Amino acid sequence: MTVRNMIEALNDAHDVMMGRDDDIVVFGEDVGYFGGVFRVTAGLQKKYGRSRVFDAPIAEGGIVATAIGMAVYGLKPLIEIQFADYIYPGFDQIFSEASRIRYRTAGEWTVPLVIRSPYGGGIFGGQTHSQSPEAFFAHMPGIKIVIPSNPHDAKGLLIAAVEDPDPVLFFEPKRIYNGPFDGFYDRPVTPWAKHPKAEVPDGHYTVPLGKAAIAREGSEVTILAYGTMVHVALATAEAEGVDAEVIDLRTIVPVDIETIEASVKKTGRCVVLHEATRTAGFGAELSALVQERCFYHLEAPVRRVTGYDTPYPHSMEWTYFPGPARLGPALKAVLED
Amino acid sequence: MADRSERGANRPALSLHVPEPDARPGDTIDFSGLSIPAAGSAARPDVTAPATETHPLCFTLVRVLDDEAKAVGPWDPRLDPDTMRRMLRDMALVRIFDERMFRAQRQGKTSFYMKSLGEEAVAVAAAHALDREDMCFPTYRQQGLLVARDYPLVEMMCQIYSNQGDKLKGRQLPIMYSDKAHGFFSISGNLATQFPQAVGWAMASAIRGDSRIAAGWIGDGATAEGDFQYAVTFAGVYRAPVILNVVNNQWAISSFSGIAGAELTTFAARAVGYGIAGLRVDGNDPLAVYAATAWAADRARANLGPTLIEMFTYRVEGHSTSDDPTAYRPQNAGAAWPLGDPIARLKSHLIGLGEWDEDRHKALEEELGQLVRDSQKEAEKQGTLGHGHYDDVDSMFDDVFAELPWHLAEQRDEAKAETAARGSGRK
Numbered sequence: 001m002t003v004r005n006m007i008e009a010l011n012d013a014h015d016v017m018m019g020r021d022d023d024i025v026v027f028g029e030d031v032g033y034f035g036g037v038f039r040v041t042a043g044l045q046k047k048y049g050r051s052r053v054f055d056a057p058i059a060e061g062g063i064v065a066t067a068i069g070m071a072v073y074g075l076k077p078l079i080e081i082q083f084a085d086y087i088y089p090g091f092d093q094i095f096s097e098a099s100r101i102r103y104r105t106a107g108e109w110t111v112p113l114v115i116r117s118p119y120g121g122g123i124f125g126g127q128t129h130s131q132s133p134e135a136f137f138a139h140m141p142g143i144k145i146v147i148p149s150n151p152h153d154a155k156g157l158l159i160a161a162v163e164d165p166d167p168v169l170f171f172e173p174k175r176i177y178n179g180p181f182d183g184f185y186d187r188p189v190t191p192w193a194k195h196p197k198a199e200v201p202d203g204h205y206t207v208p209l210g211k212a213a214i215a216r217e218g219s220e221v222t223i224l225a226y227g228t229m230v231h232v233a234l235a236t237a238e239a240e241g242v243d244a245e246v247i248d249l250r251t252i253v254p255v256d257i258e259t260i261e262a263s264v265k266k267t268g269r270c271v272v273l274h275e276a277t278r279t280a281g282f283g284a285e286l287s288a289l290v291q292e293r294c295f296y297h298l299e300a301p302v303r304r305v306t307g308y309d310t311p312y313p314h315s316m317e318w319t320y321f322p323g324p325a326r327l328g329p330a331l332k333a334v335l336e337d
Numbered sequence: 338m339a340d341r342s343e344r345g346a347n348r349p350a351l352s353l354h355v356p357e358p359d360a361r362p363g364d365t366i367d368f369s370g371l372s373i374p375a376a377g378s379a380a381r382p383d384v385t386a387p388a389t390e391t392h393p394l395c396f397t398l399v400r401v402l403d404d405e406a407k408a409v410g411p412w413d414p415r416l417d418p419d420t421m422r423r424m425l426r427d428m429a430l431v432r433i434f435d436e437r438m439f440r441a442q443r444q445g446k447t448s449f450y451m452k453s454l455g456e457e458a459v460a461v462a463a464a465h466a467l468d469r470e471d472m473c474f475p476t477y478r479q480q481g482l483l484v485a486r487d488y489p490l491v492e493m494m495c496q497i498y499s500n501q502g503d504k505l506k507g508r509q510l511p512i513m514y515s516d517k518a519h520g521f522f523s524i525s526g527n528l529a530t531q532f533p534q535a536v537g538w539a540m541a542s543a544i545r546g547d548s549r550i551a552a553g554w555i556g557d558g559a560t561a562e563g564d565f566q567y568a569v570t571f572a573g574v575y576r577a578p579v580i581l582n583v584v585n586n587q588w589a590i591s592s593f594s595g596i597a598g599a600e601l602t603t604f605a606a607r608a609v610g611y612g613i614a615g616l617r618v619d620g621n622d623p624l625a626v627y628a629a630t631a632w633a634a635d636r637a638r639a640n641l642g643p644t645l646i647e648m649f650t651y652r653v654e655g656h657s658t659s660d661d662p663t664a665y666r667p668q669n670a671g672a673a674w675p676l677g678d679p680i681a682r683l684k685s686h687l688i689g690l691g692e693w694d695e696d697r698h699k700a701l702e703e704e705l706g707q708l709v710r711d712s713q714k715e716a717e718k719q720g721t722l723g724h725g726h727y728d729d730v731d732s733m734f735d736d737v738f739a740e741l742p743w744h745l746a747e748q749r750d751e752a753k754a755e756t757a758a759r760g761s762g763r764k
Contacts, residue, residue, distance in 0.1 A: 033361065034591035034665045051353040055592045057561030058528055086527060089563060124448040124722070126510030128526025279744060308748045310737050314448070315499035315507025315726040319733060319752060325759045326751075 004200040005192040006177045009151035010040045010116075013158040014078065016204050018048050024162065025070060026053045028063060028080030028116075037082060038118055038177055064090035064115065068098050071111040071167075078162055084119035084171060085131045098167040099142030113167045114158070119147070120228055120275050121312055121321055122175030122185075130312040132227075132276035137169050138253050138285065144168045144209055145253045149176065149230040150197035153250055156207030164209060173227035181228055182235030183323030212256035214263070218245035221269035221334055224260060224286050226252060229273045229322070236324040242331045244271075252282055260286070261293050268299040269334050273327060278306040300337030305330045356595030358666065366667040368675045376403035376622075377410025384635045388614040391644070395605035395615040398649060401624035406685035414466075414628040418692040421683060424465055424623050425693070427485045428457035428680045430705045434480070434490060437709050438497055442511075442658045446721035447497050449511045453478045455653035455671060458623040458679035459584050460554075461485045466630035467552060467580075472542075474522045474535035474553040477512060478584065486519045490709065494716035499726045502719035506735075507727030529555055529562035532581065536572045536643070539579035543640075550637040552580040552630075557604055558589025558597050569611045569645065576642035580633040583607075583645065584620065586652035591665040605647035613643050620650030621676040623683045651676070730756050 004012065018024050026041055026048075032055040035042030045053040056063045060081050067077035081087045087094075098111045121130035137143050146161055146168060148154035154172070161168040175181045179191045192198035215230050220242055223233040226249040237244035245263050249255060264270045270290050272283040283304040290302050305327050313320050360366045379399045382390040401408050408415075416424075435452040442450040453460070460481030467473075473482050483493060495502035497511040505515060515523035522538075525531060535553030542549050555565060560583055572579050583604040587594045597604075608615025614636060618629045626648060633644035653671030655662045662670070687693035720726050734741060734749040741749070 029589075030591045032355070032592075033357075037590065037659075050355040050357065054353075054355040055596045057597050058558040058589055058592075059561035059563065061563055062561065088527070126449075126513070126526065127508070128510065278748070308734070308752060309745055310734060311508070313508045313733055314510055315503070315722060316728055316730075316733050319728070319730060319756060325755050329755070329758065 001199050001201055003193050003198050004151050005179070005198065006148070006151045006154050006172065007038060007040055009155040009200045010158055010172065011042060011044070012200065013155040014041060014044055015047070017078070017159055017162045018044065018052065020204065021076065023074065023076045024052070024078055025075055026078050026080070027056045029056055029058055029082045031055060031080050036080060038174065040116070041080065060086055060088070060090040061093055064093040064098065067113050068093060068101070068111055071113045072101070072109050076112050076162060078114045079116065081115060081117040083129050084117040084133050085128045087117055087133065091136070094137065094143065094167070095140050099140045102166065103142060110165055111167045112165050114161045114170055115167070116170045116172060118174040119171035120173040120175055121317065122181055122228060124314065124317055126314040127311040132274065132307070134171060134252060135276060135280060135282045138282050142167070143253065144251065145171065146209060146251050147171045147173065147227040148250060149173070149227055149248050150180070150195065151192055151200050152197045153207050153213070155200055156205050157209065157250060159204060160206040160209050163206065168209070171227070175228050176231065180231045183232040183321065184235060185318050185321075185323065207250065209251045210254045210256055212250055212259040213248045214245065214259070215248040216244065216246040218243040218267065220244060220267060221271060221331060222247060222263040222267045223271050223273055224249060225273040226250065227275070229275060232323055232327060233273055236327040236331065239324055240328045240331055242335065244331065255286070255289070257289060257293070260290065264290050264294040265297045268297055270294070270298070270302045271305055271327070271330055271334055272302060273305045273322065275307050275322060277309045278304055279309050281306055300334050303330050303334050356593070356600050358593040358595065360667050360670070362663055362665065362667055364667050366670045366673045368673060371675060373675060374398050374400065376400035377412075379410065379412060381411035381632070384632055384639060385641060388608070388612055391614040391616060392609045395603055395608055395617050395647070398617055398619050399625050399629050400619040400622050401628060402622045402682050402686055406682055406689055408624055408686060412625060412628040414624055414631060416624065416627065418687065418690065420465060421687055422693065424461055424627070425680065425683045425687065426701060426705070427461045427481060428623070428683070429702060430708070431457045431461065431481045431484050432680065433702070433705050433709050434484070434493070437713060438494070439658065441497070441713070445723070446717070447499065447511050448722055449658055450497065451477055451512050451657045452654055453480060455674065455678060456584065456586055456620065456650045457481050458626050459582070459620045459648045459650060462623040462626035463552065463582065463630045466627045467634055468549070470520065470549050471634070472520045472522065472538050472549060472551045474531040474538065474551060475524060476528070476531060476554050476556055476559070476584070477524055479554050480512065480514070483514060483516065483519060483521055486521070488516055488519045488521070490712035491715045492516070494713060495719055498716060498721045500716065500720035500722070501725060501727055502716065503727050506729070506732050528559040529564035531555070533564050533567040533571060535581070536568050536577045536579050539577040539637070540571070540575050543575070543578055548638065550578040550580065550634060552582065554582045554584055556589060557583060557585040557587065557594045557599065558592060560604060560607070561597050569607060569613065572643035573611045573613045576640065578637035578640070579643045580630060580637060581643055581645045583647045584650065585647050586650045588652045588656070588662070588666070590656045590660060603647055605645060608645040613645055615645045617647045617649060619676055620648035621679045621682065623679050624686070649676070
């Protein structure tokens with residue numbers, strides 16, 4: 001066990017897997033000598049050499065496309081898109097290619113590819129360094145999507161993603177790289193060191209894809225969340241004195257429907273929480289699933305608490321960000337419904 | 338992974354080439370291997386020459402100011418002293434402005450800033466060579482275009498502070514300016530997108546029988562994006578009246594230009610493959626930047642199509658306030674750049690002509706420093722990020738569409754209620 005922040009945990013996952021498996025290659029913008037703008041790949045080039053860890057041209061479409069080529073050769077590319085907001089030039093290669101190659105070749109070719117990308121808001125990054133685009137990708141058949149909320153899970157999930165035989169998108173909430181963030185933006189920043197989930201096992205372990213975690217057990221209402229929002233959910237439940245059950249989905253495709261179903265059937269109420277814009281966001285999918293499967297157990301309509309349907313603003317970040325001020329009243333309302 | 342196949346067992350093993358810069362932290366930077374053609378040595382084809390006649394110029398450097406800061410050779414734009422003094426003033430102003438705003442970021446008055454130290458000529462001289470009505474599609478280090486076109490410094494600062502005076506309503510990251518009246522298109526944080534847009538604007542001008550041309554700027558690193566290929570393809574095919582500038586400052590955050598292909602050929606040489614005119618220019622020579630831009634503008638106005646210009650320069654400082662270049666390149670790399678400093682070069686040139694002197698330069702810097710300080714004071718009256726920043730819930734929902742649809746109207750009302758509740762003590 002070592003206390004690690006999320007960056008260190010992710011870096012360690014790279015190190016563990018690259019040491020075990022020569023097929024893993026890491027590339028992306030600034031990931032080589034420099035070790036990435038968030039330093040997730042720091043030290044890897046020095047340790048594993050330039051032909052396994054290298055800088056890529058600024059061409060996200062090219063990064064994803066060449067990674068697919070490497071994957072069909074038989075390597076396991078573990079690539080970085082510098083910000084999720086920059087992923088769109090790679091969209092065609094992800095959607096039209098990576099996600100379907102197993103299907104269109106009836107399993108003759110597969111794409112064991114992991115695309116990591118720092119994601120989400122809370123850092124005053126403006127509209128091109130704050131987005132949460134998971135729903136675009138959740139809509140694609142054939143792509144798994146992982147969004148960790150703490151160092152322990154980040155490492156175990158990344159190792160599981162690397163070992164997965166199919167393409168995995170791994171979104172890293174950048175606001176919680178250095179410490180958990182509960183949305184109370186005017187309180188002092190806390191480091192991971194004080195958080196139990198910063199106790200990260202050394203060496204190899206996995207946190208399985210497709211399995212949610214119950215971040216807090218509760219009886220009154222289920223909050224479905226992932227990434228930074230798990231911390232917002234926990235802090236808000238505490239602040240409002242609501243006995244919420246907080247489900248940390250960890251993987252949104254495939255989503256852990258059993259855990260969701262069991263929790264909502266128990267509490268009879270559900271709030272879905274995400275940073276991304278509301279319309280056709282992943283919350284719509286969660287809300288539909290809960291309605292389809294738990295309708296007769298529901299005491300109140302499922303509520304969504306999300307970012308607004310605007311581009312992510314710069315100065316009004318805290319007006320936009322779905323923090324405790326938005327979740328709190330929603331919890332109250334769903335309990336009163 | 339399986340071992341190499343039986344079939345290939347007797348062949349040499351392949352290996353991957355990954356470009357690496359000559360020097361890393363701890364090394365001494367050495368530019369002595371850099372080939373620097375003499376000022377005045379590049380031929381100047383007629384503006385109406387076929388594109389192929391420019392192609393040798395993609396492999397040399399158009400330079401006007403020699404080592405003694407004398408203007409030499411066929412590219413000397415023969416500018417009058419007033420124009421040169423104005424260019425000197427604009428570059429000096431950009432530098433002082435940058436220094437001041439960088440410091441403001443360090444003081445916590447905003448979230449982000451990007452300087453253009455050493456690259457001031459690329460934008461300033463180009464702005465003076467273009468017509469005031471020509472349209473600019475910049476990337477993020479061409480603040481000199483705005484300064485050269487007399488955009489108010491207070492407006493720039495209000496944008497940087499995202500404050501109540503910010504015409505972009507606090508929506509954009511600092512330095513992502515936009516101003517239609519000054520022919521300056523909204524800067525995008527997504528790289529390279531503006532380059533083909535510049536071509537489209539130029540095509541529209543041609544469709545309409547207009548006389549205005551467009552100019553785009555892109556970094557060396559971002560030429561790797563597909564957008565670059567869209568730009569040069571469309572520009573060539575439709576002979577669009579556009580100037581496509583590649584600002585090769587040799588660093589894309591931590592990646593040196595070799596990662597964008599600079600080990601293989603020049604960025605200007607992209608023009609050869611697409612059959613369009615191309616020039617490679619000493620970007621730290623304001624007169625060369627002016628002359629090349631004016632040449633390309635004349636050519637575009639004559640309906641002879643696009644010119645790709647590589648502005649060869651050096652990013653003297655970090656990528657942005659979020660970057661520390663000493664983590665990936667030797668300290669003081671910028672100071673060693675052999676093509677010098679554009680302000681110092683133009684200043685020496687003017688002094689050599691007897692049109693400037695040290696005292697006047699000192700007085701100019703003092704005057705500009707005062708202007709920047711006064712502007713800053715004025716801008717800060719309207720707030721800084723976190724202290725009087727732009728904050729209007731209603732406006733946050735404006736401009737997603739021309740008219741507010743029901744779902745945004747609903748969300749706006751939710752946001753207002755949330756803000757009101759927060760104001761009454763809730764978080």
